[in-house]
Amino acid sequence: MSREADGLEGGPRGAPLHPRLMAMMMAARYFGLELDPHEFRNAPGETTPGASALSDWAKNSGMWCRALRLRWRHLMHLGGTGPVVLLFNDGTAGLLTGANAESKIVGLKDPRAPEAEPAIMVDEMRLAEVWSGETILLRSERGGREADPPFTVGWLFEMMMKEKKALGDLFLASFALSFLTIVPPLLVMSVVDKVITHHSFATLFLISTILGIMVAYETLLGFARRLIIAVVGVRTDAKLNLHIFARLVRLPLDYFERHPAGETMYKVSQIHQVRGFITGKLLTTLLDMITLAVLLPVLFLLNATLAWIVLVCSTAVMLIILAYLRPMRVVFGRVIQAETDKQSALGETVFGIKTVKSLALEPQRKALWDERVAEAGKWRLAFGKLGNWPQTLVTPIERFMWMGVILVGAYLALVDETGFQVGSLFAFMMLSQRVSQPLVGLARLIEDWEEVAGAMAQAADVLNRPLEVDAASGGLRPKFAGAITFEDVTFTYAGTKTPALEKVSFAIPAGTMLGLVGRSGSGKSTVTRLLQGINREYTGFVRIDNADLREINLRHLRSSFGVVLQDNFLFRGSIRDNILAGRPGLTLEDAIRAARLAGAEEFIERMPNGYETHIEEGSPNLSGGQKQRLAIARALITDPRIVILDEATSALDPESEALVNANLLRIARGRTMVVVSHRLSSLVECDQIMVLDKGMVMDIAPHEKLLERCTVYRQLWAQQNRHLDKQGPRHAALAPNLVHGN
Ligand SMILES: Nc1ncnc2c1ncn2[C@@H]1O[C@H](COP(=O)(O)OP(=O)(O)O)[C@@H](O)[C@H]1O
Numbered sequence: 001m002s003r004e005a006d007g008l009e010g011g012p013r014g015a016p017l018h019p020r021l022m023a024m025m026m027a028a029r030y031f032g033l034e035l036d037p038h039e040f041r042n043a044p045g046e047t048t049p050g051a052s053a054l055s056d057w058a059k060n061s062g063m064w065c066r067a068l069r070l071r072w073r074h075l076m077h078l079g080g081t082g083p084v085v086l087l088f089n090d091g092t093a094g095l096l097t098g099a100n101a102e103s104k105i106v107g108l109k110d111p112r113a114p115e116a117e118p119a120i121m122v123d124e125m126r127l128a129e130v131w132s133g134e135t136i137l138l139r140s141e142r143g144g145r146e147a148d149p150p151f152t153v154g155w156l157f158e159m160m161m162k163e164k165k166a167l168g169d170l171f172l173a174s175f176a177l178s179f180l181t182i183v184p185p186l187l188v189m190s191v192v193d194k195v196i197t198h199h200s201f202a203t204l205f206l207i208s209t210i211l212g213i214m215v216a217y218e219t220l221l222g223f224a225r226r227l228i229i230a231v232v233g234v235r236t237d238a239k240l241n242l243h244i245f246a247r248l249v250r251l252p253l254d255y256f257e258r259h260p261a262g263e264t265m266y267k268v269s270q271i272h273q274v275r276g277f278i279t280g281k282l283l284t285t286l287l288d289m290i291t292l293a294v295l296l297p298v299l300f301l302l303n304a305t306l307a308w309i310v311l312v313c314s315t316a317v318m319l320i321i322l323a324y325l326r327p328m329r330v331v332f333g334r335v336i337q338a339e340t341d342k343q344s345a346l347g348e349t350v351f352g353i354k355t356v357k358s359l360a361l362e363p364q365r366k367a368l369w370d371e372r373v374a375e376a377g378k379w380r381l382a383f384g385k386l387g388n389w390p391q392t393l394v395t396p397i398e399r400f401m402w403m404g405v406i407l408v409g410a411y412l413a414l415v416d417e418t419g420f421q422v423g424s425l426f427a428f429m430m431l432s433q434r435v436s437q438p439l440v441g442l443a444r445l446i447e448d449w450e451e452v453a454g455a456m457a458q459a460a461d462v463l464n465r466p467l468e469v470d471a472a473s474g475g476l477r478p479k480f481a482g483a484i485t486f487e488d489v490t491f492t493y494a495g496t497k498t499p500a501l502e503k504v505s506f507a508i509p510a511g512t513m514l515g516l517v518g519r520s521g522s523g524k525s526t527v528t529r530l531l532q533g534i535n536r537e538y539t540g541f542v543r544i545d546n547a548d549l550r551e552i553n554l555r556h557l558r559s560s561f562g563v564v565l566q567d568n569f570l571f572r573g574s575i576r577d578n579i580l581a582g583r584p585g586l587t588l589e590d591a592i593r594a595a596r597l598a599g600a601e602e603f604i605e606r607m608p609n610g611y612e613t614h615i616e617e618g619s620p621n622l623s624g625g626q627k628q629r630l631a632i633a634r635a636l637i638t639d640p641r642i643v644i645l646d647e648a649t650s651a652l653d654p655e656s657e658a659l660v661n662a663n664l665l666r667i668a669r670g671r672t673m674v675v676v677s678h679r680l681s682s683l684v685e686c687d688q689i690m691v692l693d694k695g696m697v698m699d700i701a702p703h704e705k706l707l708e709r710c711t712v713y714r715q716l717w718a719q720q721n722r723h724l725d726k727q728g729p730r731h732a733a734l735a736p737n738l739v740h741g742n
């Protein structure tokens with residue numbers, strides 16, 4: 001097994017690994033996990049791997065990992081829980097293999113030392129010379145529950161609850177604020193009852209001062225409360241964003257193939273609505289409920305009869321609003337739909353105005369527009385009418401609440417049996433204002449819940465799918481030579497009936513240039529997809545060298561391939577960045593080497609800024625052939641053992657195609673190449689050509705042999721080279737331009 005050799009070699013050019021990376025990898029191996037040094041990303045501008053970068057590396061590979069600062073006495077408790085990585089002051093690292101509290105020593109291992117060497121025993125003094133506390137703890141996380149809980153509202157809520165301290169402060173602030181809201185009315189009560197009745201200026205002054213202090217407090221607390229809400233919101237958002245992205249990119253490719261990008265993006269963005277709901281409405285309403293809980297008893301204390309009036313009326317208002325919310329939402333949905341339709345009619349007409357005018361379609365477009373305008377107007381009116389009702393019903397209740405409180409209160413004050421005075425009435429009225437608002441908020445909250453649950457379901461539909469993660473974190477990482485074997489491979493795409501590949505068997509030694517030909521839909525791309533582990537539900541065996549593909553670590557597998565497709569996505573950025581594609585440890589020299597091999601060097605150097613030339617989105621400043629050669633350079637940058645070209649030259653003009661094909665033999669040197677093309681002429685040079693038809697292997701042999709013995713191949717060849725037979729040699733040179741020109 002070549003695991004060890006792979007681990008020690010590290011960087012793409014075989015540079016020795018940093019001791020800190022080695023220490024992490026050794027610690028991970030203790031738990032049966034392989035960390036891939038190529039996946040380590042250091043913080044920008046750093047040369048020594050830092051604690052947080054190292055722990056991110058382990059986390060991204062599916063481990064539980066924490067970077068901490070520990071003291072000697074903590075280490076005493078860590079023995080026996082598996083290896084712990086200590087980061088030393090000189091930039092290296094050591095593995096803590098055990099601790100003995102009685103003899104006050106710890107066992108340390110140098111990651112660079114051979115495996116069999118025993119640990120060195122160190123005491124506190126000696127360790128303190130090299131170590132100031134930076135520690136990384138690692139655990140395997142096979143169950144993966146902490147890292148990958150399903151997305152549910154409960155999970156989101158739990159994540160928010162992790163901000164315990166902030167939320168605790170928030171509740172404290174809200175509680176204090178609620179009490180503060182009681183004070184001014186009570187003060188007013190004193191002013192009216194005492195000051196006015198007894199003409200006491202001293203009391204008035206005292207009350208004013210207290211009131212002033214209250215206002216200051218309330219302002220500050222309100223400030224703090226809003227600040228905390230904002231902070232909790234942003235922090236949850238950040239965590240959520242990181243988590244969502246990590247999950248999204250780990251979904252299998254066939255998910256993305258079956259769902260349009262826009263749909264995925266829309267659904268995923270729905271989760272922010274849920275987050276907004278939890279940190280927005282839910283939180284504020286819950287906080288309002290605190291106010292209510294504090295206020296209601298005070299109201300009842302002031303006067304139970306009046307309190308009942310307020311409570312009953314507010315509840316009635318709440319119920320009315322609740323009853324109308326759903327029908328209003330339904331109608332509002334129609335309004336939105338009608339408006340969208342209206343907009344799209346307008347948009348289509350404007351975008352297609354050339355067609356509209358040249359076909360004289362104006363009357364039809366206008367009729368369509370009129371219809372849409374009428375529809376939108378109809379629903380807007382319906383919405384307005386419906387919305388008028390709760391408003392109308394609520395008004396008398398609200399008025400009754402005020403009038404009732406004033407009238408009954410005045411009566412009670414006049415009778416003055418219970419000690420209820422005018423001041424108390426004022427206080428009561430001020431406080432009761434704050435009761436109905438939280439109740440209405442609660443009504444809206446209950447209604448919103450449905451919408452939020454819907455949004456959550458949409459996001460969960462994308463994010464709670466099975467991930468590729470298991471294959472990505474476990475598995476073998478052999479060093480490939482490049483032999484490929486298919487043994488009775490049968491594969492059917494999910495949702496289709498006929499197999500895309502049926503009993504495909506072939507074997508090629510390392511270094512072969514294999515051509516794949518066949519009609520469109522014959523399964524050529526499927527062969528390359530199985531090789532890359534994109535589709536894994538096949539029967540039979542696929543082997544690379546002698547390792548079963550299913551047992552190979554997925555990320556390792558894919559990074560061992562160089563793949564160029566028909567249409568390659570170039571990222572925005574310089575040519576150099578595109579070739580390096582963010583792979584660590586590579587320099588401009590590597591980019592130039594790869595570009596030369598791909599035949600791209602010549603045109604890059606003619607560009608105004610050479611390798612620093614900026615590529616825009618959609619790369620309008622590059623021709624198809626140039627783009628393709630850049631994509632090839634990008635695929636070759638890691639010096640992969642196996643290169644797959646799937647119709648890489650099919651969309652190119654003959655001249656660019658010839659340029660790329662001219663480099664193929666050079667690229668193929670020392671590599672296994674799988675070249676898919678429907679143009680047989682570009683495969684003539686292949687060592688072996690496999691002919692596929694309806695998912696079955698017709699034959700596999702070099703070009704000459706196939707011409708002799710394979711009917712399908714001969715037909716295809718004859719179809720594509722008819723001009724050679726019929727038109728004679730004079731037209732042969734011209735013909736490709738006519739046939740394939742674009
Ligand atoms: N993602 C997919 N989902 C379902 N069916 C697919 C998918 N990709 C390809 N197929 C089907 O599998 C068969 C083989 O396709 P493919 O390997 O792409 O053919 P080729 O590359 O030779 O044109 C075709 O019948 C095609 O319709």
Ligand SMILES: [Mg+2]
Nearest residue numbers: 524525526647
């Ligand atoms: Mg294809």
